[in-house]
Amino acid sequence: xxxxxxxxxxxxxxxxxxxxxxxxxxxxxxxxxxxxxxxxxxxxxxxxxxxxxxxxxxxxxxxxxxxxxxxxxxxxxxxxxxxxxxxxxxxxxxxxxxxxxxxxxxxxxxxxxxxxxxxxxxxxxxxxxxxxxxxxxxxxxxxxxxxxxxxxxxxxxxxxxxxxxxxxxxxxxxxxxxxxxxxxxxxxxxxxxxxxxxxxxxxxxxxxxxxxxxxxxxxxxxxxxxxxxxxxxxxxxxxxxxxxxxxxxxxxxxxxxxxxxxxxxxxxxxxxxxxxxxxxxxxxxxxxxxxxxxxxxxxxxxxxxxxxxxxxxxxxxxxxxxxxxxxxxxxxxxxxxxxxxxxxxxxxxxxxxxxxxxxxxxxxxxxxxxxxxxxxxxxxxxxxxxxxxxxxxxxxxxxxxxxxxxxxxxxxxxxxxxxxxxxxxxxxxxxxx
Amino acid sequence: xxxxxxxxxxxxxxxxxxxxxxxxxxxxxxxxxxxxxxxxxxxxxxxxxxxxxxxxxxxxxxxxxxxxxxxxxxxxxxxxxxxxxxxxxxxxxxxxxxxxxxxxxxxxxxxxxxxxxxxxxxxxxxxxxxxxxxxxxxxxxxxxxxxxxxxxxxxxxxxxxxxxxxxxxxxxxxxxxxxxxxxxxxxxxxxxxxxxxxxxxxxxxxxxxxxxxxxxx
Numbered sequence: 258x259x260x261x262x263x264x265x266x267x268x269x270x271x272x273x274x275x276x277x278x279x280x281x282x283x284x285x286x287x288x289x290x291x292x293x294x295x296x297x298x299x300x301x302x303x304x305x306x307x308x309x310x311x312x313x314x315x316x317x318x319x320x321x322x323x324x325x326x327x328x329x330x331x332x333x334x335x336x337x338x339x340x341x342x343x344x345x346x347x348x349x350x351x352x353x354x355x356x357x358x359x360x361x362x363x364x365x366x367x368x369x370x371x372x373x374x375x376x377x378x379x380x381x382x383x384x385x386x387x388x389x390x391x392x393x394x395x396x397x398x399x400x401x402x403x404x405x406x407x408x409x410x411x412x413x414x415x416x417x418x419x420x421x422x423x424x425x426x427x428x429x430x431x432x433x434x435x436x437x438x439x440x441x442x443x444x445x446x447x448x449x450x451x452x453x454x455x456x457x458x459x460x461x462x463x464x465x466x467x468x469x470x471x472x473x474x475x476x477x478x479x480x481x482x483x484x485x486x487x488x489x490x491x492x493x494x495x496x497x498x499x500x501x502x503x504x505x506x507x508x509x510x511x512x513x514x515x516x517x518x519x520x521x522x523x524x525x526x527x528x529x530x531x532x533x534x535x536x537x538x539x540x541x542x543x544x545x546x547x548x549x550x551x552x553x554x555x556x557x558x559x560x561x562x563x564x565x566x567x568x569x570x571x572x573x574x575x576x577x578x579x580x581x582x583x584x585x586x587x588x589x590x591x592x593x594x595x596x597x598x599x600x601x602x603x604x605x606x607x608x609x610x611x612x613x614x615x616x617x618x619x620x621x622x623x624x625x626x627x628x629x630x631x632x633x634x635x636x637x638x639x640x641x642x643x644x645x646x647x648x649x650x651x652x653x654x655x656x657x658x659x660x661x662x663x664x665x666x667x668x669x670x671x672x673x674x675x676x677x678x679x680x681x682x683x684x685x686x687x688x689x690x
Numbered sequence: 691x692x693x694x695x696x697x698x699x700x701x702x703x704x705x706x707x708x709x710x711x712x713x714x715x716x717x718x719x720x721x722x723x724x725x726x727x728x729x730x731x732x733x734x735x736x737x738x739x740x741x742x743x744x745x746x747x748x749x750x751x752x753x754x755x756x757x758x759x760x761x762x763x764x765x766x767x768x769x770x771x772x773x774x775x776x777x778x779x780x781x782x783x784x785x786x787x788x789x790x791x792x793x794x795x796x797x798x799x800x801x802x803x804x805x806x807x808x809x810x811x812x813x814x815x816x817x818x819x820x821x822x823x824x825x826x827x828x829x830x831x832x833x834x835x836x837x838x839x840x841x842x843x844x845x846x847x848x849x850x851x852x853x854x855x856x857x858x859x860x861x862x863x864x865x866x867x868x869x870x871x872x873x874x875x876x877x878x879x880x881x882x883x884x885x886x887x888x889x890x891x892x893x894x895x896x897x898x899x900x901x902x903x904x905x906x907x
Contacts, residue, residue: 271757271758271800271825271827271828272781272784272785272796272800273758273781273785273874273875274772274781274782274785275756275758275759275762275763275768275772275781276763276768276769276772276773298786301782301783301786302782302786303782303785303786335773353775404788404791405791405792414794416795417787417788417791417792417795419786419787419788419792420787420792420795423783427751427778430751431751497788500788500790501789522791523788523790523791526790526791527790
């Protein structure tokens with residue numbers, strides 16, 4: 258008998274799914290495999306990742322040691338069916354995530370299931386409005402990938418973005434809101450006093466009002482060769498699906514905002530070394546002080562200000578990031594196994610263009626009194642636009658996608674909640690069922 | 691206690707003793723004792739009946755944690771909880787959490803599920819329930835953390851008394867669980883924690899479904 262103890266967390270034992278889950282076979286350098294890993298991770302689907310380059314692991318799940326490269330990524334669904342050369346859309350459909358709208362008409366169609374959209378969904382549905390939310394990727398938006406939000410009211414020990422999104426999604430559904438996932442917005446068109454929203458799979462949703470809460474996406478880093486490495490060591494956002502894979506590796510994060518800071522904190526728990534590259538002279542202008550304090554106290558974190566990425570070195574995946582610091586013209590290679598880009602944001606307002614919503618020069622949706630003062634907006638009603646209303650009566654915007662919004666989770670939730678009160682006023686105005 | 695040596699499989703006599711289904715009379719005795727102890731007993735003729743009973747006890751949308759259990763897997767309840775879409779399966783939610791950043795959330799959620807569905811290793815004729823656990827994480831919610839607890843118990847688990855229940859755990863369940871853990875997780879199991887529920891102070895919080903079939907071990 259030995260009294261030696263095998264250290265083990267309950268993650269590995271009592272939280273392991275008891276039933277078969279999703280198995281994904283692929284290569285680490287595959288962009289398609291990363292897209293599926295990211296999608297599953299952000300939607301809360303546990304999955305087993307099998308590296309196609311490890312014959313024993315492949316044999317354990319497939320019975321053979323090798324997979325034809327053209328069949329990768331290969332996804333095995335819980336029912337045992339296999340999807341060769343799998344795509345996110347196929348996996349979503351195979352997991353039963355692609356549902357049709359249950360109603361012929363809704364009081365409110367919400368575009369985007371980030372903090373603003375979910376807050377609106379909870380408030381609207383709880384007040385009896387027939388509510389549907391459409392989301393292209395996963396509930397939670399950018400905040401959903403945040404490792405720990407420490408300044409959100411009511412959570413003195415912090416709450417992770419994914420947990421906040423999970424709770425909000427459960428809450429919205431409990432009140433009867435519908436969530437249509439894994440399809441992007443194609444466009445919105447007028448439909449009497451309301452609007453029709455079209456999704457990428459052809460689904461049409463009739464809504465008496467529409468709320469754009471589509472948020473922002475990460476701004477692209479304009480560096481030669483970087484797009485070729487997406488999923489192969491280069492990632493946009495905090496990459497929650499990649500944290501475990503970064504164990505013992507060298508990670509570089511680019512960005513000076515809270516998202517970048519939170520990503521650094523997360524990766525520092527796994528990686529050997531995390532380097533944060535910030536173009537500005539300090540972090541104070543864009544990052545909350547508590548995060549700056551956290552970063553300062555973590556021994557394996559190196560913060561480099563006035564530093565920008567000018568190139569990447571790679572073979573089949575990223576090997577190094579080339580940087581330039583301060584006023585120097587010298588390019589320095591920084592060995593890196595992964596690069597996470599968390600810079601700025603570009604508004605996800607693409608689907609709003611066709612119907613003629615007014616945006617600012619950067620693409621953010623203009624609302625409220627700014628509409629009244631904008632010569633491009635031909636406001637059609639005798640009343641003034643409501644505070645979050647766009648130039649089209651009954652179409653509102655809230656959260657990061659809205660011009661002038663405060664780019665904080667709590668602010669987005671506030672705007673999403675506020676929008677519902679304005680939706681009520683619009684519904685009363687147009688009347689009918 | 692964690693033993694790194696492979697535990698010997700139960701011998702034929704032990705196997706026979708602890709796999710024999712209890713008679714209807716002993717089932718009735720155990721059920722009556724459970725009721726006296728504040729635990730609601732329900733009887734099911736088959737695993738399928740037990741599965742339907744569990745389904746009738748859980749509301750749509752309920753937050754449910756399914757304990758690691760061969761019984762639940764065998765009769766389809768684990769699948770119902772994790773895959774049907776009817777419930778919020780807490781196990782999947784915990785498993786996807788960041789094991790470095792979300793330890794606290796994991797601990798809090800795991801400690802207080804609205805509903806726990808699991809099994810036991812022994813049920814005595816005096817109405818006591820015995821559950822052994824390697825990690826112990828499942829035991830706190832059974833005692834007080836969970837809002838409602840549902841046990842599904844094959845009738846072969848009925849024993850005379852707590853002493854016989856302890857023997858069942860050490861001589862029969864442990865070797866089988868050790869083999870399972872080594873295969874499933876690559877690590878040995880251990881009788882590291884044992885919970886004995888003799889009586890509950892909130893009648894009805896725990897429901898015990900006794901199934902007249904050999905289920906689990």
